[in-house]
Amino acid sequence: MIWNETKECMSRDEIRNLQSARLVKMVNRVYHNVEFYRKKMQEMGIEPGDINGIEDLSKLPFTTKEDLRNNYPFGLFAVPQSEIVRIHASSGTTGKATVVGYTRKDIALWQECVARVLAMAGIGPQDKIQVAYGYGLFTGGLGLHYGAENLGATVIPMSTGNTQKLITMMLDFGATAIACTPSYLLHIAETLEEAGQIDNIKLKVAICGAEPWTDNMRREIEQKLHIKAFDIYGLSEILGPGVAADCEYHKGLHVYEDHFIPEIINPETLEPCREGEVGELVFTTLTKEALPLFRYRTKDLTSISYDKCECGRTLARISRFKGRSDDMLIIRGVNVFPSQIETALLEIAEVSPHYMMIVDRINNLDTLEVQVEVEERFFSDEIKELEGLTKKIAHALQNAIGLAVKVKLVEPKTIERSEGKAKRVIDKRKLI
Amino acid sequence: MIKQLSVFVQNEIGSLAGVTTVLKDNMINLRAIASFDTPEFAILRMVVDQPEKAKTLLNENGFAVKMSEAVAVELEDKPGELDRMLQTIAAAKLGINYIYSIVVRSGKIPLMVINTENLEKTAVVLEQNGFIVAEQEDVIA
Numbered sequence: 001m002i003w004n005e006t007k008e009c010m011s012r013d014e015i016r017n018l019q020s021a022r023l024v025k026m027v028n029r030v031y032h033n034v035e036f037y038r039k040k041m042q043e044m045g046i047e048p049g050d051i052n053g054i055e056d057l058s059k060l061p062f063t064t065k066e067d068l069r070n071n072y073p074f075g076l077f078a079v080p081q082s083e084i085v086r087i088h089a090s091s092g093t094t095g096k097a098t099v100v101g102y103t104r105k106d107i108a109l110w111q112e113c114v115a116r117v118l119a120m121a122g123i124g125p126q127d128k129i130q131v132a133y134g135y136g137l138f139t140g141g142l143g144l145h146y147g148a149e150n151l152g153a154t155v156i157p158m159s160t161g162n163t164q165k166l167i168t169m170m171l172d173f174g175a176t177a178i179a180c181t182p183s184y185l186l187h188i189a190e191t192l193e194e195a196g197q198i199d200n201i202k203l204k205v206a207i208c209g210a211e212p213w214t215d216n217m218r219r220e221i222e223q224k225l226h227i228k229a230f231d232i233y234g235l236s237e238i239l240g241p242g243v244a245a246d247c248e249y250h251k252g253l254h255v256y257e258d259h260f261i262p263e264i265i266n267p268e269t270l271e272p273c274r275e276g277e278v279g280e281l282v283f284t285t286l287t288k289e290a291l292p293l294f295r296y297r298t299k300d301l302t303s304i305s306y307d308k309c310e311c312g313r314t315l316a317r318i319s320r321f322k323g324r325s326d327d328m329l330i331i332r333g334v335n336v337f338p339s340q341i342e343t344a345l346l347e348i349a350e351v352s353p354h355y356m357m358i359v360d361r362i363n364n365l366d367t368l369e370v371q372v373e374v375e376e377r378f379f380s381d382e383i384k385e386l387e388g389l390t391k392k393i394a395h396a397l398q399n400a401i402g403l404a405v406k407v408k409l410v411e412p413k414t415i416e417r418s419e420g421k422a423k424r425v426i427d428k429r430k431l432i
Numbered sequence: 433m434i435k436q437l438s439v440f441v442q443n444e445i446g447s448l449a450g451v452t453t454v455l456k457d458n459m460i461n462l463r464a465i466a467s468f469d470t471p472e473f474a475i476l477r478m479v480v481d482q483p484e485k486a487k488t489l490l491n492e493n494g495f496a497v498k499m500s501e502a503v504a505v506e507l508e509d510k511p512g513e514l515d516r517m518l519q520t521i522a523a524a525k526l527g528i529n530y531i532y533s534i535v536v537r538s539g540k541i542p543l544m545v546i547n548t549e550n551l552e553k554t555a556v557v558l559e560q561n562g563f564i565v566a567e568q569e570d571v572i573a
Contacts, residue, residue: 374440376496381438381475382529383468390472408472410442413494 003119003151004112007258008313012306015257015314020053022286023261027051027060030292033078036071037061037294054261057284058272060294065098068237073099079290089137090236090335097137100236101290107146109287113242113256114147120247120254120311121205121230123177125152132166132180132188133210133333135159139240140210140333144179147242153177160184163191174202181333182208182217182229186364189224198225207232209241210333212321215250231320237296238283244318249310252317259287262316263295264304267325278303280325281318299326329425331359332366336401338424341370344400350378350389354415361429369406370397373415433555434504434568435483436545439476440496443469451476454493460486463571464545466532479504479534479545481572503554504534504543504566517544517563524557526550534571543571 002008010018028048030037040061041047050059068076077084085104089097102110123129129148133140141159148155156175158166166188169175178185185206192198203225208218209232221229233253234241243260244253255262264279265272273279281298285291301322308314329336338357345353351372358369372393380386390407397405416423441447448467455462464479480486483499490497507513521528526548534543543566548554555565 374496376491376498379438379440379496379498381477381498381500383470383475386440386473386475387470409440410473411440411447411494412496414442 001119001122001124002312003116007256008116008254008315010258010314012314016054018258019261019286020055022258023054023057023284024048024051026284026286026292027294030078030294034076034292036067036076057261057263057295060284062270062282062295062297063293064297065237065299068098069096072096074101076293077101077290078292079103084290086142087137088139088142088236088240090139098237100139100240103289106239106288106290109259110143110239110242111146111150113239113259114143115151116256117230117232117242117245118148118151118153118177118207120245121177121207121228122248123148123151123153123205123207127176127204128154128156128173129177129179130156130158130166130170130175132158132160132178132184133241138334139234139236140179143234143240143242144207148179163188167191167195167197170201170203171197176202177205177207178203179207179232181210182213182221183211183332183361183364183366185221185229186217186224189221190364193224201225203227205230207245209233209245211330212323214320218250233318233321235298237291237293238285238298239288243283246317247309247311247313251309252305252319254309254313254315254317257315260285262304262318264302265297267297267299267301273303275306276303278319278322299324299328301325327425329357329359329427331368331403334401334403336368336403340400341397341424344396345372345393348393348396351375351393352412354417355424356415357425359425359427359429366429367406368403369408371408371410371415373412374409376412433501433551434479434545434566434571435499436502437478437480437483437487437490438498438500439478439490441467441474441476443472443474447474448476450493451478451490451495454489454495455480455486458485458489460489464532464534464543466530466545468530477530477532477545479571483568500547501551503546503548503551503558504571505546505558506541506564506566507544508541514544517558520558520561520563521546521548521554524553526554526557540570 031048083103084101086102089099131144135141206229218229232241232245234243244255246253261284263282265282267280281300281302283296285293302318305317352375354373356371360367394405394407439451461481467474467476487497487499529547531546
């Protein structure tokens with residue numbers, strides 16, 4: 001079902017006109033309310049009057065995660081705090097979180113986008129949906145929750161961490177839909193299989209996202225659970241989940257262009273890429289009130305197509321992600337930067353800052369092992385001391401990245417030193 | 433008191449041999465060896481005839497090594513001797529961290545190597561109770 005046919009099936013000309021009108025307004029609002037952007041535009045010698053439509057988009061400055069961090073926590077907000085009704089945050093690269101805010105209207109916009117995603121997957125008021133993303137500062141849980149309520153579905157707010165309870169409720173309540181990371185859904189499928197319960201579920205559809213996955217993984221989920229699985233994409237800086245999602249044809253993710261302008265740029269030259277060419281995805285928000293952003297660099301690599309989809313939607317489609325232009329990892333749906341590990345280790349005197357992250361997927365659950373070299377001057381010959389040290393490091397790393405980490409002490413100088421950019425990550429997960 | 437070396441090794445195939453190869457190549461003689469393992473790593477404790485030299489060489493080969501002291505006690509080879517020694521230490525309310533033995537001593541009786549929370553006191557208590565506490569020279573010979 002198409003939730004908002006007027007907006008999802010406009011002609012390309014209508015989309016451009018709507019985007020142009022909204023961009024002009026947005027630039028004016030931002031220029032007058034956000035000092036960071038006003039200064040940046042002044043430095044570049046541009047004024048709001050220079051932006052007359054989306055053809056002028058490339059005149060606007062880029063925004064990066066670093067800009068958000070430098071203006072931590074609320075520096076880029078464009079409305080007074082009294083208009084902010086919600087805050088979310090995601091882990092930053094060096095300890096400080098990336099903080100985002102929403103006005104009442106922003107929450108409504110988010111609910112609209114997520115309702116479109118769910119309707120596109122065939123979910124409606126008759127459905128019972130288990131939201132098994134984390135609830136809290138992470139946008140996944142509450143984003144899906146409010147969108148599903150807006151749609152009129154029955155929401156079961158599971159959050160994460162208790163697979164047994166999730167399965168019991170899936171069976172007892174007859175849940176027909178689920179929203180979670182694709183790897184977690186595979187884990188749920190295996191647990192159901194082992195319990196011999198796979199034929200007793202009423203599940204029809206899954207909305208999966210927050211981590212990269214492949215068409216093969218989608219097919220595996222669909223075959224194991226006898227359901228249809230859909231891809232949802234988003235990032236908290238722009239909105240949260242619901243910026244884009246795929247339809248039953250699975251030929252790319254439709255971007256809600258009435259609210260976000262996507263661009264694909266070459267991450268080196270920052271020049272725009274041709275249609276179909278792989279580059280870095282960049283978003284400009286059009287309607288966000290609390291945190292409007294110009295040309296936010298997502299670091300996600302993809303390509304874009306403007307052809308009309310077989311589903312009838314005219315919205316631009318981004319292809320499945322080809323990777324990242326930075327070193328961010330997504331582990332159990334949590335964004336992790338190697339620099340976070342490094343920063344945390346530097347604060348522990350007993351270890352050297354040389355480390356290796358080993359990411360794996362065991363029984364469809366991501367695992368993270370961090371190997372750390374023992375420093376001779378702090379080496380104790382007592383096992384209980386070394387085990388205490390292991391625990392101390394694991395605790396510090398978990399605090400830094402918000403994920404349980406297995407720490408392995410290794411012999412000095414066994415972690416590769418390299419002249420240039422050291423290799424710090426071995427990702428054994430196979431996204432086949 | 434005697435000197436012992438503790439080496440950090442990963443719990444992997446060949447890791448102990450990595451240590452002994454360094455010793456062999458430099459003609460260092462092992463008097464005693466004991467390994468204490470966890471699932472992830474092990475600590476190899478050794479008594480050697482040239483501890484300073486061994487430490488330097490192992491460091492050069494990338495090992496984390498700690499040289500420390502331990503109490504070495506002569507124990508006669510008859511039932512109940514180890515028990516008598518342990519009772520003495522327990523009676524002095526001293527906790528033992530670990531214990532291992534040196535059997536190879538040309539013509540002399542075996543030694544027990546003990547690490548406790550207070551080495552000095554352990555040595556004194558044992559001597560007061562008639563045990564012979566060995567020194568480094570006793571190990572080399």
